[in-house]
Amino acid sequence: MIKVLLAEDQVMVRQGLKAMIETDEEIEVTGEADNGRQAVALCEKQLFDVAVLDIRMPEMDGIEAAKVIRSRFPHMKILMLTTFDDNQYIMDALKMGVSGYMLKDGDTESLIRSIKSALKGGLSLQDQVAAKVVPELLKTEEQETVDPTLTPRERAILKCIGEGLNNKEIAERLGLSVGTVKNQTSQILDKLELRDRTQLAIYAIRHRLV
């Protein structure tokens, strides 16, 4: 039997959710809370497999509660429940490793499916949520294009600078003289309209050369 803790401040909604969840005979709601603080308190008295937490609650909100539960009862899986697909909340929740982020307007089945999936290590994201959050996450991944007028050699040097090497080390690694490295560096500075190697290192990192 899967033991679920349900935290939601609106009693009607909570009862609805409870009934909904318990239509599945493998799941039982063995604890109910009005707010995050109560939820945490319950965790200290009883054992649960999954916590279903509303994001917005008085006293202690769902994110805070999730944080506490995560650290004190690491075996528990956490599903966040919300009315809004607020971007910042989603990120915060995902960062702390919740097992799902559900909109309340979803159907019965999907909540039940998520509870079971959570226990198997899955992460349930409703399609609308995923559509919003994945591009956001990918944004940091995409690299800006580096100046195409840079020669391969110049790129190599730029990469070295981005690794924090000094001219002597770069010369050794690339089999050049220190003077050449300096000259090339000047070239690169010219092309990229930057001033010194520190700015080059920043450029290299921001353009994911390193």
Next chain:
Amino acid sequence: MIKVLLAEDQVMVRQGLKAMIETDEEIEVTGEADNGRQAVALCEKQLFDVAVLDIRMPEMDGIEAAKVIRSRFPHMKILMLTTFDDNQYIMDALKMGVSGYMLKDGDTESLIRSIKSALKGGLSLQDQVAAKVVPELLKTEEQETVDPTLTPRERAILKCIGEGLNNKEIAERLGLSVGTVKNQTSQILDKLELRDRTQLAIYAIRHRLV
């Protein structure tokens, strides 16, 4: 009626999928292809709403096909279908903006749900896939902790260095003398066991001070 293009090289599997999809009376498979090239060719003759593409196909694989379809027929939604939850494929697919990444072992319903969701702008990720890919995406987000022995002033200087300022500029911005900035910089280098400001800039960026 939703028009679906189904590309999958194994005929048996394809027929199975087709039957599966067409249990829903709103959806119709109006095109079938053995490989990516055929799929693209079909798109040029017929109109489809959604393309369901197997990742691994002869001639032109699903990723390639998706890329072409994405650019030539941007109104079409694309769902990737795969046996394996291969990380690299997932990333590639997500980057090009597919509407779903499904494992073949999923149930009938979920594929149908995904097709409909795709048309509404949703992104379907199965729980196992999401559980794998989201932490991967978050990894780049999480900041490493900066050395706690740094004083606020030192942090400020480190941040400036990370922005590519030289000592004079830092002195002006923080209302210090150039000499002080140099001294402080030496301090920071000592604490972080680094050699020069270029390495400091790299440190600052990697630790998200800038």
Next chain:
DNA sequence: CAAAAAAAATGACTAAAGTAATATATGCGA
């Protein structure tokens, strides 16, 4: 208030970075 601690400044120095003009190779097409 006065001693101690912390923060900021100075000056003198060395090392490294960056600039610029010029020289020397090295490869490649006419």
Next chain:
DNA sequence: TCGCATATATTACTTTAGTCATTTTTTTTG
């Protein structure tokens, strides 16, 4: 093979960065 372009080197020079010992100023605190 000549000549031209490109890559690499050399040299000499200026500027900036970084070190260190020491001093001044400010802040803290007994």
